[in-house]
Amino acid sequence: MTAPLDVPESAIEAGPETVLEGTETSVIRGRSLGQIAWMRLKRDRIAMTGGIVILLLILVAVFAPLLVSWFGHPPGEWHREKLDPSIGAPLGAFGGISGDFLFGVEPDSGRDLFSRVLYGARISLLIAFFATLLCVVLGTVLGMIAGFFGGWVDTVISRLMDIFLAFPLLVFALALAGVIPDKAFGLSGDTLRISLLVFIIGFFNWPYIGRIIRGQTLSLREREFVDASRSLGARNHTILFKEILPNLLAPILVYSTLLIPSNILFEAALSFLGVGVRPPTPTWGGMLSDAVHNYQVAPNFMIFPGLAIFITVLAFNLLGDGLRDAFDPKAR
Amino acid sequence: MKTRSKASAVAVTAALAVVVSACGGGGGAKSTSGTGSDEKPASQYNAGVTQVVNPSEKTGGTLHMGMPGDFDSVDPGDQYYGYAWNFSRFYTRALTMFKPVPGEEGLQLVGDLAEDLGKPSDGGKTWTYKLRKGIKFEDGTPVTSKDVKYAVARSLDKDILPSGPTYFNDWLDLQGYTGPYKMKDKLDDFKAVETPDDYTVVFHLKKAYGGFDYFAMLPQTAPVPAAKDTGSKYKEHPVSTGPYMFKSHELTKRIELVKNPNWDPATDPNRKQLNDSVEVLLGQNEDDLDQRLLSGKIDVKINSTGVAANARKTVLTDPKVKQYADSAAIDRTWFTNINGDVKPFDNIHCRKAVMYAADRSAIQGAYGGPDAGGDVALSLMPSKMTGYQKIDPYGVEANPTGDLTKAKEELTACGQPNGFSTTISYRNERAAEKLTAESLQQSLGRIGIKLEIKGYPQGDYFKLYAGKPDFAKKNNLGLMVYGWGADYPEGFGFFQQIVDSRVIRDAGNTNLGVKDPKIDELIDQAAGETDAAKRNAIWAQVDKQVMDSAFILPYVWAHGLFYRPPTLKNAFVSQNWGMYEYLTLGTQ
Numbered sequence: 069m070t071a072p073l074d075v076p077e078s079a080i081e082a083g084p085e086t087v088l089e090g091t092e093t094s095v096i097r098g099r100s101l102g103q104i105a106w107m108r109l110k111r112d113r114i115a116m117t118g119g120i121v122i123l124l125l126i127l128v129a130v131f132a133p134l135l136v137s138w139f140g141h142p143p144g145e146w147h148r149e150k151l152d153p154s155i156g157a158p159l160g161a162f163g164g165i166s167g168d169f170l171f172g173v174e175p176d177s178g179r180d181l182f183s184r185v186l187y188g189a190r191i192s193l194l195i196a197f198f199a200t201l202l203c204v205v206l207g208t209v210l211g212m213i214a215g216f217f218g219g220w221v222d223t224v225i226s227r228l229m230d231i232f233l234a235f236p237l238l239v240f241a242l243a244l245a246g247v248i249p250d251k252a253f254g255l256s257g258d259t260l261r262i263s264l265l266v267f268i269i270g271f272f273n274w275p276y277i278g279r280i281i282r283g284q285t286l287s288l289r290e291r292e293f294v295d296a297s298r299s300l301g302a303r304n305h306t307i308l309f310k311e312i313l314p315n316l317l318a319p320i321l322v323y324s325t326l327l328i329p330s331n332i333l334f335e336a337a338l339s340f341l342g343v344g345v346r347p348p349t350p351t352w353g354g355m356l357s358d359a360v361h362n363y364q365v366a367p368n369f370m371i372f373p374g375l376a377i378f379i380t381v382l383a384f385n386l387l388g389d390g391l392r393d394a395f396d397p398k399a400r
Numbered sequence: 401m402k403t404r405s406k407a408s409a410v411a412v413t414a415a416l417a418v419v420v421s422a423c424g425g426g427g428g429a430k431s432t433s434g435t436g437s438d439e440k441p442a443s444q445y446n447a448g449v450t451q452v453v454n455p456s457e458k459t460g461g462t463l464h465m466g467m468p469g470d471f472d473s474v475d476p477g478d479q480y481y482g483y484a485w486n487f488s489r490f491y492t493r494a495l496t497m498f499k500p501v502p503g504e505e506g507l508q509l510v511g512d513l514a515e516d517l518g519k520p521s522d523g524g525k526t527w528t529y530k531l532r533k534g535i536k537f538e539d540g541t542p543v544t545s546k547d548v549k550y551a552v553a554r555s556l557d558k559d560i561l562p563s564g565p566t567y568f569n570d571w572l573d574l575q576g577y578t579g580p581y582k583m584k585d586k587l588d589d590f591k592a593v594e595t596p597d598d599y600t601v602v603f604h605l606k607k608a609y610g611g612f613d614y615f616a617m618l619p620q621t622a623p624v625p626a627a628k629d630t631g632s633k634y635k636e637h638p639v640s641t642g643p644y645m646f647k648s649h650e651l652t653k654r655i656e657l658v659k660n661p662n663w664d665p666a667t668d669p670n671r672k673q674l675n676d677s678v679e680v681l682l683g684q685n686e687d688d689l690d691q692r693l694l695s696g697k698i699d700v701k702i703n704s705t706g707v708a709a710n711a712r713k714t715v716l717t718d719p720k721v722k723q724y725a726d727s728a729a730i731d732r733t734w735f736t737n738i739n740g741d742v743k744p745f746d747n748i749h750c751r752k753a754v755m756y757a758a759d760r761s762a763i764q765g766a767y768g769g770p771d772a773g774g775d776v777a778l779s780l781m782p783s784k785m786t787g788y789q790k791i792d793p794y795g796v797e798a799n800p801t802g803d804l805t806k807a808k809e810e811l812t813a814c815g816q817p818n819g820f821s822t823t824i825s826y827r828n829e830r831a832a833e834k835l836t837a838e839s840l841q842q843s844l845g846r847i848g849i850k851l852e853i854k855g856y857p858q859g860d861y862f863k864l865y866a867g868k869p870d871f872a873k874k875n876n877l878g879l880m881v882y883g884w885g886a887d888y889p890e891g892f893g894f895f896q897q898i899v900d901s902r903v904i905r906d907a908g909n910t911n912l913g914v915k916d917p918k919i920d921e922l923i924d925q926a927a928g929e930t931d932a933a934k935r936n937a938i939w940a941q942v943d944k945q946v947m948d949s950a951f952i953l954p955y956v957w958a959h960g961l962f963y964r965p966p967t968l969k970n971a972f973v974s975q976n977w978g979m980y981e982y983l984t985l986g987t988q
Contacts, residue, residue, distance in 0.1 A: 144841070144842065145842070146762060146839065146842050148761075148762060148765055151765065153769060153770070154716055154769050154771055155712055155713055155717065155769055155771070155772070156765050156768060156769050175709075176765055176766055176768075176835055177762075177765070177766070177835055177838065177839070257852065342828045342829070342855065346852075346853055346854060347838055347853050347855070348838045348841065348853065358831060361708070361709045362710065364687075364710040364711070364714070365709060365710060365712070365713045
């Protein structure tokens with residue numbers, strides 16, 4: 069930061085005593101990295117907007133049934149009276165948008181797009197959050213172990229990451245989702261499909277964060293405080309969890325936030341290809357896939373789920389970028 | 401007959417659609433009009449369903465055709481799509497053919513390579529055809545009965561030519577003969593087809609079948625010269641006997657046909673040779689292809705259902721465009737099988753409850769509405785088929801959205817007054833089938849029947865899922881969304897594969913669980929009957945019996961919405977193909 073050019077005269081004229089006086093009255097408190105980051109983040113309007121949008125999205129997803137009961141119709145309910153019977157296209161302008169149907173209706177069935185987009189948020193966010201959680205847990209644990217212990221442990225884990233990164237994930241996901249039975253691991257129906265998607269996305273994306281954590285651990289373990297801790301007789305797991313992990317929280321938080329949007333997109337892609345959650349449960353990707361056949365008939369069918377994905381992904385990316393800047397301004 | 405679904409073709413290209421559409425034009429599609437004038441003749445919606453639109457005998461120019469995908473094959477021995485059979489008559493001549501005329505007359509068979517229809521003997525077990533004289537291959541070699549025999553023989557080998565129907569494999573008295581690829585130079589062992597002289601072909605069947613002339617119509621009987629046969633590569637250049645022959649075939653990209661100099665119109669009263677050449681662009685982006693069709697840059701779109709959902713809106717809402725469109729009935733019914741193997745559907749009353757409760761008009765919407773999707777089906781047999789008799793045992797005409805009172809009565813009679821839960825399966829790639837499953841979930845939910853919806857990949861739908869009785873039973877697939885088109889517009893070609901319980905195998909079924917000895921008995925009666933009128937009456941009875949046993953819930957008699965650019969000449973919908981008759985088309 070540069071010094072302000074317009075320094076008030078009083079400040080220049082003020083003697084050293086006055087400054088000292090000031091310090092006596094207010095207690096200087098050390099600020100933690102988290103506090104500093106939060107202050108920086110608060111000043112970053114773009115990131116904050118992203119954060120607020122995410123908060124709203126989560127609220128919308130949680131309270132979707134309530135919102136739909138106020139402003140919409142159940143997501144599975146057909147309203148064929150809202151369609152032109154000869155072509156199945158929505159009646160009225162812009163795909164049948166009205167006070168009753170805020171986003172218009174789906175062609176051929178007349179289902180309420182507003183409620184379907186809202187319910188779609190639940191699936192998208194749910195899968196993205198849990199898949200990211202799985203990625204982060206796996207990536208952090210394995211990355212820390214690799215970076216801290218080095219040697220053959222590092223070699224094995226690093227090669228494992230290479231293998232996972234080289235894996236044709238989309239093809240594998242398509243195949244796995246196609247052959248999965250209806251009941252497995254004590255789960256069935258949508259619960260099983262969602263768990264499966266979480267597993268596929270989470271289990272195969274951990275090396276991205278794993279590599280970052282490994283690199284950070286590599287440099288952290290050479291730092292003085294680690295040496296100090298070790299010379300005081302701390303054991304490995306104490307050093308890992310008490311000394312190194314707290315210092316990794318910043319990158320973990322930043323990369324989780326950046327992973328979520330990519331996982332949302334991946335879930336949408338899988339749903340688009342028809343291996344996501346079963347109908348009639350609406351998902352954004354699934355809606356887009358149906359809309360492809362009708363984009364000239366009812367553009368709203370493509371626009372609203374597309375916008376939903378766009379806004380969600382953008383919001384998470386903005387927040388993630390803001391977080392990264394806040395934690396480490398030099399990394400720009 | 402298979403119909404390439406809209407969904408499957410689109411699914412592949414969908415992801416690329418947005419990116420590619422700008423440059424998906426491909427080369428070669430130029431304006432078709434030779435006169436250069438801009439005036440477009442007025443026409444009427446559905447005019448092509450009953451009459452020839454823009455009759456013209458002028459010759460010259462190129463007929464531009466375009467396809468969203470590719471043919472299963474252009475080898476006459478290896479085709480099973482209606483449009484492929486329609487197209488292959490440009491360059492092949494089977495023993496018999498459907499008369500290329502509009503209206504019901506188009507359902508009549510006439511001799512093509514043969515002088516006339518077959519002569520049955522031995523109670524319908526032996527069929528004899530006399531070939532026309534003077535027919536030549538494109539290189540000038542005369543066509544003989546041996547070439548027909550060889551063509552039928554090669555079509556038996558499903559390892560080399562997998563796509564065609566299996567009627568000859570199933571019905572001919574083969575005595576162990578497996579085709580000329582596996583049994584080289586042993587054509588004489590193929591006793592099921594005899595050639596007493598160069599112009600006589602005799603077929604011997606295992607059991608009597610009165611409708612053999614329909615088999616003789618299959619492109620599998622079109623002559624193939626043994627010396628030119630290259631097995632699975634024959635499709636690169638099938639040897640022509642028709643008015644056009646292959647000039648080039650860039651596989652999966654483009655086909656160009658030119659006039660066959662050795663085709664003699666004197667031997668062929670049914671075909672015309674108006675165009676100088678015929679060009680087919682393959683693998684086109686469907687929405688883009690529709691746009692080029694509507695703008696007249698393409699003359700004909702080759703597929704079985706006509707314009708896709710996106711273009712439908714323009715066609716049906718703009719009267720200037722709609723006047724050039726035809727909504728053509730297809731020999732196809734969209735239906736759902738009710739699986740008697742899954743409880744409680746072993747009880748006929750529970751099946752009937754579904755028959756009464758289904759909202760057929762919602763499903764009609766799912767398939768695209770009355771013009772593009774089809775009519776609400778009253779029974780299984782498509783109404784335009786030869787021998788159809790109107791029946792409506794479930795009162796669908798009066799209550800297209802379902803009769804809930806009757807449905808509840810049936811549920812009570814079944815001992816499930818509060819409903820039950822079951823599963824419905826559909827083919828992932830087919831958007832309309834998914835919507836159908838969702839619609840049934842809604843309409844059956846009204847009487848307490850709860851459906852769980854499961855999609856399966858269509859490539860394995862019959863081999864591994866719905867068509868595998870073990871799997872269907874284990875996974876509680878009480879309802880299975882399905883659809884069937886006739887191979888030819890006569891009862892046998894429609895019913896046998898989907899309602900005869902004796903064709904049910906361990907896997908790969910086309911009959912998804914219709915088991916009724918009365919139906920089997922009627923099918924045998926009909927097949928053995930050589931009198932066409934009597935035969936057709938029996939097929940109508942089969943239709944009624946299928947409805948009474950309630951194993952199949954039919955809901956839509958399919959239509960395709962086709963568009964003929966104003967410059968297209970001699971266009972009409974063939975009642976047999978359920979699409980434009982390709983043979984007569986011209987552009988001048």
